Amino acid sequence: MEFRPIRYALSVAKERSFTKAAARLNISQSAVSEQVRLLEDEVGFPLFRRTGRGIELTERGRTFLYEAERVAGDLLSLSDTARRLRGVPTDTLTLGMGSGMAPIFMPRLFRDADALQGLWLEIVTAPTKSIFNDLHEERIDVGIAIESDPDRVPAGLIFERLTEAEMALIVPPKHRLAGGRRTVDLGQLGAEPIIMSELSVGYGEVVMAMFGDLGLRPNILAVADNIETMKAIVQTGTGAAIVPRACVDNEAKLGVLKVLGLSPPRQVAFSLFRRRQPMSRRKEAFVNRLRQALRG
Numbered sequence: 001m002e003f004r005p006i007r008y009a010l011s012v013a014k015e016r017s018f019t020k021a022a023a024r025l026n027i028s029q030s031a032v033s034e035q036v037r038l039l040e041d042e043v044g045f046p047l048f049r050r051t052g053r054g055i056e057l058t059e060r061g062r063t064f065l066y067e068a069e070r071v072a073g074d075l076l077s078l079s080d081t082a083r084r085l086r087g088v089p090t091d092t093l094t095l096g097m098g099s100g101m102a103p104i105f106m107p108r109l110f111r112d113a114d115a116l117q118g119l120w121l122e123i124v125t126a127p128t129k130s131i132f133n134d135l136h137e138e139r140i141d142v143g144i145a146i147e148s149d150p151d152r153v154p155a156g157l158i159f160e161r162l163t164e165a166e167m168a169l170i171v172p173p174k175h176r177l178a179g180g181r182r183t184v185d186l187g188q189l190g191a192e193p194i195i196m197s198e199l200s201v202g203y204g205e206v207v208m209a210m211f212g213d214l215g216l217r218p219n220i221l222a223v224a225d226n227i228e229t230m231k232a233i234v235q236t237g238t239g240a241a242i243v244p245r246a247c248v249d250n251e252a253k254l255g256v257l258k259v260l261g262l263s264p265p266r267q268v269a270f271s272l273f274r275r276r277q278p279m280s281r282r283k284e285a286f287v288n289r290l291r292q293a294l295r296g
Contacts, residue, residue, distance in 0.1 A: 003075065005039035006068050008032050009047055010277065013065050014156045016054055024137065069277050093286050094122040096131045096143035098202060100227030100247035101270065104165060105144060109293050119286050127225040128202030132157065135275055142287055144294070146202040147269035159271040162294050167206070167266040168245035170257045172237045178258040185263050187214055193221035193239040195230045203227070206268050207242045231257065244268055 011021040012032065022029040040046050047061030057065065097105065102125070124140065131143040132154050147161060169189070171178050177188070189211075196218065197203035204223070211218045221239045224230045230241045231248065235256055242262070251257040272291055278284060 001039075001042060003072075005035040005042075007072070008035040009039055010065060010068060010072065012036060012048065012055070013057055013061075014277065016056070016155065018055070072277070074281075092120045092122060093142070093283060093290070094124065094140040095290070096124050096126055096134055096140040096145075098128055098131060098143075098145045098270075099125060099197070099225070100243060101144055103249060104163070104244065104246045104270070105294055108295070109290070112293065125226070127198055129198060129200075131273065132201075135273060138275070141274070141279065141283065142290065143273045144270055145273055146206060147271040148201050148205060152201055152205070153273075156276050157273055158276050159273040160291075161269050161271050162291070164267045164269050165244040165246050167210075167242055167262060167268050168248070169240055169242055169260045169262060170231065170234050170248050170251075171240045171260065172234060173255060173258050174237070175240065175258060177240075177260065181260065183261040183263045186210060186266075187216070189218070189240070190216050191219055194218040195233050195239045195241040196220050196223045197227070197230065198225060199223065203243065203268070206266075210242070210262075210266055 008021065008025065008031075011025055012018055015021045015024060018029050018032050018036075022032045025032065036047065043064060045060045046058050047064065048055045049058055124134075126134065128145045128148070131140070131145045134140045135143050135157055136154050144162065145159075147159065153159065169177070169184055177184055194207075196207060199205070199208060207218065222233060224233065227243055227247050230243065231251060233239060234241050235251075245259060245261075248257055248259055252259045272294065274287065279287065
């Protein structure tokens with residue numbers, strides 16, 4: 001039994017579509033269909049059935065491909081073994097991280113250098129939508145992002161919570177709200193120009209929900225896809241923004257931004273996202289070490 005048709009069938013199962021699987025594999029749909037048909041002929045039963053909503057796995061197909069995922073993980077482990085035998089001791093694990101999260105997670109991640117021994121860690125920063133897309137396209141192995149509504153998380157991704165952080169309002173030092181107060185009522189911000197992040201996921205989704213709970217809609221001045229840009233806009237003296245407090249500790253210490261708590265207090269959850277399909281055993285071990293370190 002060849003691995004290529006199994007890989008194609010796993011992609012179809014993940015995408016729930018021959019067309020999307022073909023696009024993901026960068027080959028024609030007819031090639032995917034042909035390989036899946038050959039695999040079904042070899043195993044002696046259909047893996048998929050067509051429905052009014054597309055395709056779905058048959059019962060035997062689900063069991064077979066579940067085992068196929070495990071075998072795929074073992075094959076990747078063999079690749080790791082070959083690398084070590086060639087004298088290449090490190091594995092590469094690519095971690096995607098949402099904007100502004102470095103102050104929260106980097107101290108935890110690099111607190112114990114031994115936890116990363118034998119691992120070549122690549123860290124990329126991107127908005128939440130890009131984190132999800134890069135996971136889906138297998139450009140990164142795991143990603144840290146704001147915990148989203150499960151309906152907004154692409155199919156094939158799973159997540160688990162790492163930690164929570166307090167949300168805070170940032171304003172310029174001379175802003176009308178910056179006086180001696182330490183907290184501000186969210187209801188006072190109805191007319192305040194707000195700098196937002198992505199509106200449908202991540203920080204933007206959280207902030208929109210905060211206003212929505214009060215029956216308000218924020219007065220959006222600008223939308224940026226990263227917290228560094230949001231902070232820079234606020235520092236110009238224009239507008240305010242709501243971000244995790246830990247992301248602005250340095251600016252608060254330098255006095256370039258005023259950080260105010262929210263009343264009532266609001267928290268945001270950060271989660272580790274990954275693909276449902278298993279990685280090699282060695283990478284799975286690294287992910288487990290990474291998870292423990294990130295939880296602090």
